[in-house]
Amino acid sequence: INETKMDGGLLPDANGKEPSPGGQREDRGKWQKPRITRKSLMKCCLVKWIIDSTTNTQGPESSDCELELSTVRHQPEGLEQLQVQTQFTKKELQSLYRGFKNECPSGLVDEETFKNIYSQFFPQGDATTYAHFLFNAFDMDRNGSIRFEDFVIGLSVLLRGSETEKLRWAFNLYDINKDGYITKKEMLAIMTSIYDMMGRYTSPSVRDVDPSEHVDKFFQKMDRNRDGVVTIDEFIETCQKDENIMASMQLFENVI
Numbered sequence: 001i002n003e004t005k006m007d008g009g010l011l012p013d014a015n016g017k018e019p020s021p022g023g024q025r026e027d028r029g030k031w032q033k034p035r036i037t038r039k040s041l042m043k044c045c046l047v048k049w050i051i052d053s054t055t056n057t058q059g060p061e062s063s064d065c066e067l068e069l070s071t072v073r074h075q076p077e078g079l080e081q082l083q084v085q086t087q088f089t090k091k092e093l094q095s096l097y098r099g100f101k102n103e104c105p106s107g108l109v110d111e112e113t114f115k116n117i118y119s120q121f122f123p124q125g126d127a128t129t130y131a132h133f134l135f136n137a138f139d140m141d142r143n144g145s146i147r148f149e150d151f152v153i154g155l156s157v158l159l160r161g162s163e164t165e166k167l168r169w170a171f172n173l174y175d176i177n178k179d180g181y182i183t184k185k186e187m188l189a190i191m192t193s194i195y196d197m198m199g200r201y202t203s204p205s206v207r208d209v210d211p212s213e214h215v216d217k218f219f220q221k222m223d224r225n226r227d228g229v230v231t232i233d234e235f236i237e238t239c240q241k242d243e244n245i246m247a248s249m250q251l252f253e254n255v256i
Contacts, residue, residue, distance in 0.1 A: 044256050045117060045121045046155060046256060047155065049099075049120070049121075050095075050096050050103070053103045079093050079094065082149060082152060082153075085149075085156075086152055086155075088152065096155075097148060104148075107147070108145040108146065109146045110144065111131070111132060114132075115127065117131070118130060118131045118255075119131075122198050125198050126196045126197060127197045129189075130193035130194055130255065132193075133176065133189070133190055133193055136176070137154075137169070137173040138154050142178075154169070157169050164236060164240075167236045167239050167240070168232065170249065170252055173190060173252070174187050176189060180231070180232070181229035181231060182229065182230040183228070183230075184215060187215045187219055187230075188211060188215045191211040192212075194211075194255055197255065218245055221238050221242060221245065
């Protein structure tokens with residue numbers, strides 16, 4: 001997967017200016033109408049959701065933010081510890097936490113929230129199934145809720161992790177039943193959910209090729225020993241060696 005970074009563009013800049021939503025950009029003082037293309041979707045939806053929630057909210061200072069960590073129902077780890085565990089700066093973590101707290105005052109996010117997030121960003125598609133799969137990838141302990149710590153640690157991997165770290169995370173997404181293997185059925189379910197959510201509403205359309213065609217071709221390459229399942233080693237090795245697969249994995253990155 002090509003690295004997708006959050007450097008500056010998705011979090012407010014030093015002057016507190018918010019990023020442009022929906023692929024909009026400011027050019028010589030004029031707003032340009034966004035075009036719904038694959039490129040315009042290559043911003044992290046989860047971060048945009050977080051930042052958008054703070055647009056009209058005056059964020060607390062650092063000390064206030066630390067104090068508020070103890071006021072939510074679930075108390076996350078301290079920001080300094082999260083800074084060690086992730087590749088976010090303390091200011092970025094504070095900004096992410098403020099947005100997370102605004103949207104999820106309990107300190108936990110549930111699956112319904114994920115479905116609401118993706119229905120906002122992909123209103124003309126059906127995001128329900130993909131949101132379900134993505135939520136399960138974040139919900140590592142399978143208890144039906146995601147802590148702030150788990151949320152930002154996952155985002156750190158997706159946005160700033162190494163190629164291998166991102167591929168491991170992608171494997172976890174495709175491994176729907178978490179048994180350590182990916183079947184063709186699981187891969188097809190993920191790809192179909194992505195196509196259902198965004199395929200017909202991008203330019204050019206990803207519906208030009210049916211998801212089953214992608215899966216048949218990729219799965220045949222990945223399943224090196226022809227045992228009907230793909231292991232994490234097979235997945236990572238094949239992705240890293242095949243430029244076509246790596247390029248297609250960008251579809252996955254576009255909808256995080």
